[in-house]
Amino acid sequence: MDTTVLVVGGGATGVGVARDLAMRGVDVTLVERGGLGSGTSGRSHGLLHSGARYAEADPQGARECIAENRIIRDIAPACVRDSGGLFVSLESDDPAYYEAKRDACREHDIPVEELSPEAARERVPDLADDAERVFEVPDGVVYPSRLVAATGADAREHGARIATGSPLLDFEVEGGRVVAAEVGGELDARIEPEYVVNAAGAWAGECAALAGLDVEMRPTQGVMVGVDYPRLGPVLNRCRDPDDGDIVIPHDDRVVLGTTSVAIDDPDEMVEDPDEVERTIRECAAMLPSVADVERLDTYWGVRPLYAPDEDSRGGERGISRGFFLLDGSDGGAKGGSDAGNGGGPGTDDGVENFLSVVGGKLTTHRLMAEAATDRVCAALGVDAKCRTAEEPLVAGNEADAVDRLVAEFDAQGPADADVVGPADD
Numbered sequence: 001m002d003t004t005v006l007v008v009g010g011g012a013t014g015v016g017v018a019r020d021l022a023m024r025g026v027d028v029t030l031v032e033r034g035g036l037g038s039g040t041s042g043r044s045h046g047l048l049h050s051g052a053r054y055a056e057a058d059p060q061g062a063r064e065c066i067a068e069n070r071i072i073r074d075i076a077p078a079c080v081r082d083s084g085g086l087f088v089s090l091e092s093d094d095p096a097y098y099e100a101k102r103d104a105c106r107e108h109d110i111p112v113e114e115l116s117p118e119a120a121r122e123r124v125p126d127l128a129d130d131a132e133r134v135f136e137v138p139d140g141v142v143y144p145s146r147l148v149a150a151t152g153a154d155a156r157e158h159g160a161r162i163a164t165g166s167p168l169l170d171f172e173v174e175g176g177r178v179v180a181a182e183v184g185g186e187l188d189a190r191i192e193p194e195y196v197v198n199a200a201g202a203w204a205g206e207c208a209a210l211a212g213l214d215v216e217m218r219p220t221q222g223v224m225v226g227v228d229y230p231r232l233g234p235v236l237n238r239c240r241d242p243d244d245g246d247i248v249i250p251h252d253d254r255v256v257l258g259t260t261s262v263a264i265d266d267p268d269e270m271v272e273d274p275d276e277v278e279r280t281i282r283e284c285a286a287m288l289p290s291v292a293d294v295e296r297l298d299t300y301w302g303v304r305p306l307y308a309p310d311e312d313s314r315g316g317e318r319g320i321s322r323g324f325f326l327l328d329g330s331d332g333g334a335k336g337g338s339d340a341g342n343g344g345g346p347g348t349d350d351g352v353e354n355f356l357s358v359v360g361g362k363l364t365t366h367r368l369m370a371e372a373a374t375d376r377v378c379a380a381l382g383v384d385a386k387c388r389t390a391e392e393p394l395v396a397g398n399e400a401d402a403v404d405r406l407v408a409e410f411d412a413q414g415p416a417d418a419d420v421v422g423p424a425d426d
């Protein structure tokens with residue numbers, strides 16, 4: 001089977017790349033080993049970042065978030081809840097940090113409205129008594145199952161092939177190029193692509209290794225805890241240096257508490273430590289005390305696709321950057337490795353020229369990551385077409401029932417929004 005571009009991985013990034021390529025007229029096949037979003041995307045916390053979380057430490061990340069936040073609301077309203085979000089500084093939190101974040105938001109075009117503690121309590125009656133300083137930003141809630149399904153469907157609408165249940169098993173590399181890919185599962189095919197995009201998230205290192213390349217990932221796990229609390233309006237963020245248990249996400253009948261950040265060796269081997277769960281509840285209860293006493297409904301874990309060199313430069317797994325990286329198989333970002341499996345052909349010191357890894361990032365910025373990756377692929381293929389993914393709405397993206405049917409079709413239901421995303425009605 002021939003395809004111009006093979007995309008490996010059907011999380012938000014992979015479906016975003018497939019959509020962008022297809023909209024630019026490029027023949028593309030996406031292979032995903034499970035259902036769409038079955039890796040990290042469907043197991044995220046579901047915060048549609050306004051950028052405020054990053055404003056004082058990572059201005060570029062903050063600006064990307066506010067721009068993408070607006071775009072996702074425009075192109076996929078059924079995938080978003082327009083909740084707003086509060087940054088809450090408790091008595092014990094540093095007032096200077098609050099001021100720096102508030103001012104940085106204003107500097108980076110993130111709308112901010114300061115609320116008195118009384119006004120904040122009108123919005124959130126159960127807010128902690130010692131909440132002293134509060135401002136509001138345009139955070140939202142994103143439903144990842146809907147987002148990946150609608151994006152995948154839109155890619156298909158523009159001509160992409162989307163193959164779920166189809167793991168990439170191996171690459172054949174000859175003369176510094178991937179010449180073929182072996183795909184198992186439902187597709188069960190030998191594919192001869194002109195170009196490969198590795199969008200395998202936390203598994204990007206394993207995917208690259210099959211082509212003899214070294215992409216060093218630093219997977220970190222985080223836990224989310226759903227509790228029975230139907231009355232929260234806005235997202236709540238603790239206004240302090242990022243730490244465990246500082247975000248509460250509102251759904252219809254539950255809130256999702258999170259999260260933690262613990263480095264692990266293998267993204268398929270998360271360690272479900274009960275201490276992480278207790279810590280998350282305890283820390284979130286500092287902002288919203290009643291969540292400690294209500295019924296726990298569910299617990300799920302996800303693994304961040306962090307790029308190790310970036311995390312190391314920022315001091316470990318709580319490094320604030322959630323920026324993304326394009327690692328060209330032909331340059332130093334992803335070097336040939338002689339001891340890595342490469343599907344029969346030797347990895348070369350010169351790398352693999354038709355291979356791009358796109359790693360790191362956030363659900364909120366997946367479209368931008370996809371645009372950057374697609375620009376790079378189009379330059380390599382000599383395709384001269386502009387990105388239109390920010391302007392054109394997703395197919396069915398404004399109609400929840402229709403998107404939920406696509407969720408079922410693409411096996412895209414993840415734990416993050418299983419209480420909101422309805423069963424398909426036919």
Ligand SMILES: Cc1cc2nc3c(=O)[nH]c(=O)nc-3n(C[C@H](O)[C@H](O)[C@H](O)COP(=O)(O)OP(=O)(O)OC[C@H]3O[C@@H](n4cnc5c(N)ncnc54)[C@H](O)[C@@H]3O)c2cc1C
Pocket residue numbers: 008009010011012013014031032033034035036037038039040041042043044045046047048049166167168169199200201202203207220221222223259260301302303304305360361362363364365
């Ligand atoms: C705990 C936690 C909380 C988070 N909260 C937020 C948040 O609130 N807001 C936000 O914006 N971001 C958040 N993120 C980050 C965000 O979820 C991720 O950055 C994003 O979902 C990554 O998408 P992706 O497509 O790159 O990776 P993934 O969604 O993991 O997609 C990669 C896919 O590749 C597939 N794959 C792997 N190997 C193969 C193979 N051999 N063959 C075929 N397919 C393969 C996997 O099955 C997977 O589906 C959070 C992340 C975590 C872990």
